[in-house]
Amino acid sequence: MMDQAEELRSILKRQNPIKSNARVITVTSGKGGVGKSNISVNLAITLKRLGKRVIVFDADFGLANVEVLFGVVPQYNLADLMYKDKGIKDILSKGPLEIEFISGGSGIQELTNLSIDQVHYLIQQLGEIDELADVIIIDTGAGISNSVLEFVIASSEILLVTTPEPTSITDSYALLKALNRNKGFSKELAQIKVITNRVSSENEGREIFNKLSTVSKKFLDLDLEFMGAVTYDLNLQKAVMEQRPVTMLYENSNASQDINNIAKRILDIEIQTPKKGIAQMFSRLIKLKLTK
Numbered sequence: 428m429m430d431q432a433e434e435l436r437s438i439l440k441r442q443n444p445i446k447s448n449a450r451v452i453t454v455t456s457g458k459g460g461v462g463k464s465n466i467s468v469n470l471a472i473t474l475k476r477l478g479k480r481v482i483v484f485d486a487d488f489g490l491a492n493v494e495v496l497f498g499v500v501p502q503y504n505l506a507d508l509m510y511k512d513k514g515i516k517d518i519l520s521k522g523p524l525e526i527e528f529i530s531g532g533s534g535i536q537e538l539t540n541l542s543i544d545q546v547h548y549l550i551q552q553l554g555e556i557d558e559l560a561d562v563i564i565i566d567t568g569a570g571i572s573n574s575v576l577e578f579v580i581a582s583s584e585i586l587l588v589t590t591p592e593p594t595s596i597t598d599s600y601a602l603l604k605a606l607n608r609n610k611g612f613s614k615e616l617a618q619i620k621v622i623t624n625r626v627s628s629e630n631e632g633r634e635i636f637n638k639l640s641t642v643s644k645k646f647l648d649l650d651l652e653f654m655g656a657v658t659y660d661l662n663l664q665k666a667v668m669e670q671r672p673v674t675m676l677y678e679n680s681n682a683s684q685d686i687n688n689i690a691k692r693i694l695d696i697e698i699q700t701p702k703k704g705i706a707q708m709f710s711r712l713i714k715l716k717l718t719k
């Protein structure tokens with residue numbers, strides 16, 4: 428007799444990953460409050476303006492960040508899909524510029540408690556958003572907790588946000604170290620990109636990246652890639668107070684221009700990894716949780 432975990436694993440192995448070209452970018456950090464949610468929603472807006480179909484997935488279980496910054500209260504979240512027979516389209520909410528987003532809500536923490544049928548349903552439904560998006564941006568909490576770490580491990584493109592604060596840099600390194608130590612993590616498959624936020628100049632941002640990248644290469648044999656810096660900008664803070672993304676409220680502010688440059692750089696980078704789509708990513712995530 429197979430036990431439930433074993434049966435689930437074999438289903439996940441068999442389940443033909445839906446052929447998808449959706450790029451999944453997971454935004455994370457070592458420390459909280461460094462700008463992940465702002466970068467997630469503003470990148471989404473910028474990528475949308477650049478002609479991409481974008482979906483944002485809010486996977487920060489504690490704080491409902493994306494909805495606050497979009498100024499929209501979603502009716503349903505991932506838990507409603509898993510437990511209340513909602514379909515993926517029911518749990519998509521519309522933010523500015525018609526950008527759709529999914530609120531993970533309590534659904535993320537429940538992933539280990541799902542029955543085989545529920546896992547099947549979840550992965551199949553997520554496969555549908557892979558068809559609706561060119562880019563899926565996942566906003567996570569700070570990556571030191573185990574559940575966030577699993578999310579990051581299951582991702583192919585990781586966008587690590589750090590600030591010039593010494594604690595942010597050391598926590599970023601701690602996150603990379605924890606990733607590297609984890610058995611589920613594959614150096615070859617993961618692409619780790621770095622954004623430095625709240626910098627006084629592009630130069631400062633690059634210097635911070637260089638420091639982090641040098642120690643990561645030397646001690647962890649990890650290659651990091653610089654995506655750019657976002658200026659410390661009071662306009663961004665004002666926009667947060669208004670519950671509007673800075674790229675909409677202050678389109679020409681420094682922060683907005685920086686994010687625009689980063690979005691273009693992200694689009695310039697060819698993806699070589701075969702790990703594509705959010706259905707596959709969740710499939711890996713559930714497998715990771717089951718093999719613990």
Ligand SMILES: Nc1ncnc2c1ncn2[C@@H]1O[C@H](COP(=O)(O)OP(=O)(O)O)[C@@H](O)[C@H]1O
Nearest residue numbers: 459460461462463464465625658659660664667
């Ligand atoms: N580039 C920036 N310039 C000025 N303030 C910023 C910038 N980025 C973030 N902040 C401030 O930091 C706060 C936390 O940002 P947030 O995106 O919620 O971080 P996280 O999601 O990492 O916890 C914001 O509400 C804003 O006040």
Ligand SMILES: [Mg+2]
Nearest residue numbers: 463464487492
């Ligand atoms: Mg956040």
